[in-house]
Amino acid sequence: MRLLLIEDDPMFGKALVRGLKRNGMTVDWTRDGQDGYAALQRAEHAITLLDIGLPGMTGFEILKAARSRKASPILVITARDRVEDMVAGLDLGADDFIVKPFELRALLARIRAVMRRVNDRSNSLMSSKEITLDPSTHVATFRGIQSTLSAREFSVMYALMERPGTILSRGQIESRIYGWSDEVQSNAVDVVIHGLRKRYGKDVIRNIRGAGWMVTKSGS
Numbered sequence: 247m248r249l250l251l252i253e254d255d256p257m258f259g260k261a262l263v264r265g266l267k268r269n270g271m272t273v274d275w276t277r278d279g280q281d282g283y284a285a286l287q288r289a290e291h292a293i294t295l296l297d298i299g300l301p302g303m304t305g306f307e308i309l310k311a312a313r314s315r316k317a318s319p320i321l322v323i324t325a326r327d328r329v330e331d332m333v334a335g336l337d338l339g340a341d342d343f344i345v346k347p348f349e350l351r352a353l354l355a356r357i358r359a360v361m362r363r364v365n366d367r368s369n370s371l372m373s374s375k376e377i378t379l380d381p382s383t384h385v386a387t388f389r390g391i392q393s394t395l396s397a398r399e400f401s402v403m404y405a406l407m408e409r410p411g412t413i414l415s416r417g418q419i420e421s422r423i424y425g426w427s428d429e430v431q432s433n434a435v436d437v438v439i440h441g442l443r444k445r446y447g448k449d450v451i452r453n454i455r456g457a458g459w460m461v462t463k464s465g466s
Contacts, residue, residue: 247270247271247272247292247293247357247361247381247401247404247405247422248271248272248273248274248290248291248292248421248422248423249266249271249272249273249274249291249292249293249294249295249357250273250274250276250282250285250286250290250291250293250294250295250318251263251266251273251274251275251276251294251295252276252279252282252283252285252286252294252295252296252297252300252305252308253275253277253295253297253300253323254277254278254297254299254300254301255297256277258346259275259277262295262350262353263275265350266350267397268397269350269354269384269397270384270395270397270398270400270401270404271401272401272422272423272424274290274291277301278300278301278302278303279300279301279302279303279304279305279307279308280302280303281302282294282296282300282303282308283303283308283311283312286308286312286318286320289318290421291318292318292319292361293318293319293320293321293357293360293361294318294319294320294321295321295323295353296308296309296320296321296322296323296340297322297323297324298322298324298326298331298335299324299325299326305322305324305335306334306335306338309322309335309338309339309340310338310339312339313338313339319341319360319361319363319364320339320340320341321340321341321342321343321344321353321356321357321360322335322340322342322343322344323344323346323348323353324343324345324346325345325346326345327345332345341360341363341364342356342359342360344356354382355382358381358382372404372407372408373407374406374407374410374450374461374462374463375410375449375450375461375462375463376388376389376446376447376450377407377446377450377461379395379400379403379404379407381400381404384397384400386403386446388445388446388450393445398423398434398438399438399441399442401422401423402419402422402423402435402438402439402442403442404422405418405419405422405423406419406451406459406460406461407461410460410461410462410463411460411461411462411463412460413454413457413458413459413460414458414459414460415457415458416435416436416458418458419435419458419459420434420435423435439451439459449462450462
C-alpha cells in the first residue's frame with residue numbers, strides 16, 4: 247500500500263516513515279502543506295496521513311480544498327486533542343482522526359479500518375482463489391497453510407490482491423512498492439514474484455506475457 251504523509255515535524259515524520267515501511271507500506275513524505283496538497287491532487291496514494299499545523303497551507307485548508315475533489319481517504323494525525331478540532335476535521339471531510347502521541351499499531355488499525363470502509367469490505371482479509379492475505383499480520387494462507395510474508399513480498403501481494411483479475415505491469419507494481427526517495431532496483435519485482443509463484447503456484451499468480459501479472463479471482 248502506498249501512503250502520502252503530510253507532516254512538518256522531521257523527527258516524528260522520520261520515525262513514522264520508518265515504522266510504516268517496516269510494516270510493508272510505501273510512504274511518500276511532504277513537509278509543507280502546499281506541496282502536500284499538490285501530491286494529494288495527483289491521486290497516487292491509497293490513503294493520506296495529514297497533520298493539521300502545517301506551513302504553507304494548514305491541514306484544515308487542505309481538507310476543505312480536497313472535499314470538492316475526488317481525493318484519497320484522509321486520516322488526520324495531530325497533537326491537537328480538543329474536541330472542537332476533531333469535530334472540525336471530520337466535518338471538513340476527514341475519514342478518521344488520531345491524536346499524537348500514539349502507538350504505531352493503533353495507527354495501523356485505523357488505516358485498515360478506513361480502507362475497509364472505502365472498499366466496502368466487512369473484514370480486513372483479502373481473498374483470491376486459493377490464497378487469503380491478512381494485512382494486519384502479513385500472513386498468507388494457501389491451501390490451509392499459513393506463512394508470514396516479508397515486507398517486500400507483502401507489498402507486492404497486497405498490490406496484486408487489491409484488484410483480483412486485473413493485470414498489473416511491472417511499472418504499476420513498482421509504483422506501489424517504491425516511494426519518491428527510494429532507488430528502484432531493476433529486477434526486484436521479478437525476483438519477488440518469482441519467489442511467490444514458486445511458493446503458491448503459477449495458477450494463483452499468473453504471468454500475462456508482455457503485460458504483467460495478476461492474481462486469479464475467486465471462482466475463476
